[in-house]
Amino acid sequence: MRQASLTMVHELARQDKRVLFIGSDLGSGTLEPLRQEFPERFFMEGIAEANLIGMAAGLAMEGFIPYVNTIATFLTRRAFEQIALDVCLHHLPVRLIGSGGGLVYAPLGPTHQAIDELALMRSLPGMTVVAPSDASEMRAMMKASLDLPGPLYIRLGKGGDPVLMPEGAPDFVFGRAVVVRDLGPVLLISTGVMSDRALKAADLLAQKGIDCALLHLPTVKPLDEETIIQFAAKARLVVSIEEHSKIGGLGSALAELFIDRDLRLCPLLRLALPDAFVENYGSQDSLLKRFGLQPEGIADQVRKALESAPS
Amino acid sequence: MAALDPHLDSKQERLDQRSLKLRHAIVDGLEGGGRGHLGSSLSLVEILRTLYDHVLRFKPDQPRWEERDRLILSKGHGCLALYALLADKGFFSARELRNFCKFDSFLGGHPEAGKIPGVEASTGALGHGLPIGVGMALGLRLKKSAARVFVVMGDGELNEGSIWEAAMAADKHRLGNLCCIVDYNHLQAYGPPEQVQPLEPLSDKWRSFGFDVLELNGHNVPALFEALSAPRAETGRPLIVIAHTVKGKGVPFAEGDPAWHHKSNLPLETMARIRSALGEG
Numbered sequence: 001m002r003q004a005s006l007t008m009v010h011e012l013a014r015q016d017k018r019v020l021f022i023g024s025d026l027g028s029g030t031l032e033p034l035r036q037e038f039p040e041r042f043f044m045e046g047i048a049e050a051n052l053i054g055m056a057a058g059l060a061m062e063g064f065i066p067y068v069n070t071i072a073t074f075l076t077r078r079a080f081e082q083i084a085l086d087v088c089l090h091h092l093p094v095r096l097i098g099s100g101g102g103l104v105y106a107p108l109g110p111t112h113q114a115i116d117e118l119a120l121m122r123s124l125p126g127m128t129v130v131a132p133s134d135a136s137e138m139r140a141m142m143k144a145s146l147d148l149p150g151p152l153y154i155r156l157g158k159g160g161d162p163v164l165m166p167e168g169a170p171d172f173v174f175g176r177a178v179v180v181r182d183l184g185p186v187l188l189i190s191t192g193v194m195s196d197r198a199l200k201a202a203d204l205l206a207q208k209g210i211d212c213a214l215l216h217l218p219t220v221k222p223l224d225e226e227t228i229i230q231f232a233a234k235a236r237l238v239v240s241i242e243e244h245s246k247i248g249g250l251g252s253a254l255a256e257l258f259i260d261r262d263l264r265l266c267p268l269l270r271l272a273l274p275d276a277f278v279e280n281y282g283s284q285d286s287l288l289k290r291f292g293l294q295p296e297g298i299a300d301q302v303r304k305a306l307e308s309a310p311s
Numbered sequence: 312m313a314a315l316d317p318h319l320d321s322k323q324e325r326l327d328q329r330s331l332k333l334r335h336a337i338v339d340g341l342e343g344g345g346r347g348h349l350g351s352s353l354s355l356v357e358i359l360r361t362l363y364d365h366v367l368r369f370k371p372d373q374p375r376w377e378e379r380d381r382l383i384l385s386k387g388h389g390c391l392a393l394y395a396l397l398a399d400k401g402f403f404s405a406r407e408l409r410n411f412c413k414f415d416s417f418l419g420g421h422p423e424a425g426k427i428p429g430v431e432a433s434t435g436a437l438g439h440g441l442p443i444g445v446g447m448a449l450g451l452r453l454k455k456s457a458a459r460v461f462v463v464m465g466d467g468e469l470n471e472g473s474i475w476e477a478a479m480a481a482d483k484h485r486l487g488n489l490c491c492i493v494d495y496n497h498l499q500a501y502g503p504p505e506q507v508q509p510l511e512p513l514s515d516k517w518r519s520f521g522f523d524v525l526e527l528n529g530h531n532v533p534a535l536f537e538a539l540s541a542p543r544a545e546t547g548r549p550l551i552v553i554a555h556t557v558k559g560k561g562v563p564f565a566e567g568d569p570a571w572h573h574k575s576n577l578p579l580e581t582m583a584r585i586r587s588a589l590g591e592g
Contacts, residue, residue: 040453051442051476058446061432062454081436082473086443089433090424 001193002156004135005097008142009067010034013041016146018063022056024049024070049079056094057086065093065146071105072098072114072155076121087151088124094151096121101131101155101192102243103273103284110277114155118191119248121153122221128174129221131155131192133164137218140172148174157193157243158284164196164216177215177224179231184211186302187235189228191217191242191250197288198241200295205302212302220250225257232258232266237309239269239302243293246272269305271298326530326561329364330356334561334589336395336408342582344412346575347420349585350565351465352391354496354529354556359384361535362461363396371401374428380458381447383432385440386465386494387421388573393430394418402429438471440464441491445477448489459543463492467499470508475520478549482521485547490539491522493551494529496558500572513553522551529554562588 006021010033013019020041021031035042045052049070056066068075075098076083087094098117105112121129128148132138138156145152164180180195181202190198195216202212213231217224232238238258240251251270258266273291280287288294292301326334333356341347363369367380384393391411398405403417410416417426421435432443444462451458468474481489499507510516514524523546527534538552558572559565562585 043449045480046476048473048476048479050438050473051445051480054439054442054473054477055446055449055480058432058443058448059450060446061443062447062450064450064453082439082442085433085436086439 001132001135001138001158002099004138005142005154005156006031006069008139010037012067012142012146013038016065018065019146020059020064020066022052022066022068024052024074026069049074050082053079053082053094054086057082057090057092060087060092060094061090065095067095067097069097069099071112072101072117073112076114076117076153080120083121083151084124088126091126091150093149095145095154096152097154097156099156101157103278103287104158106278106284106287107281109281113278115245115273115278116248117153118155118220118242118244118250119252122248122253124151126150127221128152128219129155130174130219131157132218133157133193133195133216137164137172141218144172144174155192164199172218175219175222175224177217177227179227180214180216182213184213185236186210186212186306187231187238188212188214188302189217189238189240189250189254190214191220194241194243194293197293197295197298201298201302204295204299208299208303210303210306217250220253223253223257225261228254228257229261229263232263235266236311237267237269237302237306239271239298239305241271241293241298243288244272245275246270247275267305267309269301271301329360331561331589331591333360333392333395333399335586336398336405337391338582338585338589339405340391340394340408340411340418341577341585343409344420345577346412346573347391348388348573349391349562350498350559350568350571351386351389351496351573353560353562353565354558355389355392355463355494356395356560357530357532357535358463358492358494358554358556359392359396361532361539363400365536366539367461368458369400369429371429374402378456378458380461381431381444382461382463383434383440383444384422384463385434385444386437386463386468387434389465389494390420390422393422394427397427397429400429403427437465437468438473441474441477441481444489444491445480445484445486448481448486449484451488452486457544459488459490461490461492461539463494466493466495466497466504466510467507469493469510469513478517478520478522481549486549487543487546489549490543491549491551492539493553494556495553496556498558498567498569498572500569502569517551517553521548523548524551524553526553527555529556530560564588
């Protein structure tokens with residue numbers, strides 16, 4: 001997914017002279033083809049996130065469209081004030097690409113595990129927040145990003161993910177939910193790479209006779225409120241599934257929506273990471289299993305919740 | 312170092328009519344809002360006056376004119392001085408100064424781009440202007456523009472790490488079109504930098520970061536003019552002008568007093584005292 005995203009920056013740079021790339025201190029050879037073709041629009045600016053974002057804002061004020069990439073935690077935690085003030089307050093078309101969204105950097109520990117960045121970015125006025133599910137959806141989103149007014153945060157999930165959105169799927173539209181499955185008393189709503197696990201969980205549940213609808217939300221902000229409400233209104237149980245702290249991410253966004261739209265009687269099961277720094281290492285998969293976010297864990301929790309949900 | 316102490320020297324400077332007029336405009340804003348960063352604005356007047364009177368290229372009726380020079384007041388709390396200059400140049404009516412900080416005003420306690428004609432970047436949180444200025448200078452170079460970027464910072468602001476991140480970037484990119492100015496008024500909110508976070512040797516620091524450094528009396532308009540107007544593009548080196556100033560300059564009882572960094576709920580009699588201390592403008 002990361003490769004798809006960065007390759008698309010190069011594609012966009014070819015299409016549009018306003019597009020440029022800013023990295024911090026990324027791996028050797030990152031976007032070398034772009035650097036070769038457009039050296040004046042390739043910046044590798046060092047481990048200085050505050051300057052990186054301020055500089056991107058300054059370039060955007062001069063009419064450019066900077067795509068900024070570094071590790072998600074450093075990008076969103078270290079430079080939060082710059083993102084809020086330099087980028088969002090000025091409503092600039094700066095694109096922030098956060099590498100290792102969620103638990104991708106599991107073995108590297110809490111400094112690198114991005115468990116709160118969707119909440120941080122979602123809280124900022126005017127920020128669009130996306131978490132595509134796979135490389136093909138990433139490419140489609142990147143293509144659409146060129147014309148998006150205002151700032152954008154892009155969560156990069158782990159590369160080589162199973163394809164949920166095949167090539168040739170409808171054009172990416174910011175703020176539009178993707179209906180993966182549309183029938184069932186249980187409504188699963190997921191984002192990013194969790195949508196693939198949600199789909200597998202839906203298969204497991206179907207084997208037990210429980211049909212699930214599945215909405216994949218590549219855009220966490222703004223929410224596709226109408227589609228969500230339309231599906232939630234006929235569900236016995238709504239389940240949010242995300243690789244993110246329970247505070248402030250997709251589940252929180254849905255809870256806010258349901259309260260605002262008076263759907264408070266609809267039971268909402270929020271499957272997410274606990275409000276805690278992760279104490280284990282291992283792999284992304286092993287941590288997701290630990291927190292009940294692999295297909296089996298999701299299916300188990302849905303089954304239990306359904307038992308106590310009103311019919 | 313020269314024998315002359317530029318800090319002391321600046322105290323002896325007498326303000327001319329234009330400097331007094333601009334200071335009265337600052338007090339107009341202070342009166343209107345009943346509050347403001349008076350000391351931080353009064354130290355800035357000659358720096359901004361020199362820029363707007365003699366150095367910057369701009370068109371008040373076309374604030375977004377592409378060929379304009381860009382000025383970022385990174386120490387956004389000194390905005391009353393900027394507003395006084397922008398009003399003086401006709402970006403908006405001087406009557407607006409009296410609306411400073413009022414509910415419907417576009418002149419807030421820190422300057423906002425998009426609201427105020429002539430303001431390039433919203434500032435207020437310190438340490439933001441120089442990174443933005445670096446980006447602007449790079450962008451202008453990419454566009455092959457001859458416009459320059461000026462970033463005015465406070466001395467306390469230099470505590471921020473982002474300033475030094477941006478300084479490294481300005482050196483790396485050899486931004487001859489970038490000019491920084493430090494309003495070195497030797498007083499932060501709490502007290503002198505020596506008590507808070509010592510800055511010296513400040514010139515040496517900037518020199519070692521790859522900047523051409525000029526140090527001068529920041530209330531001396533001819534000296535500022537000479538430093539700021541010289542062509543820079545060919546040097547390939549960013550410039551920093553360390554301008555020694557007096558916080559509260561022109562109002563003797565406020566000069567050098569940290570209590571005048573920011574004041575609110577100012578009574579009318581205090582306003583009268585400020586006017587009287589300034590003298591005729």
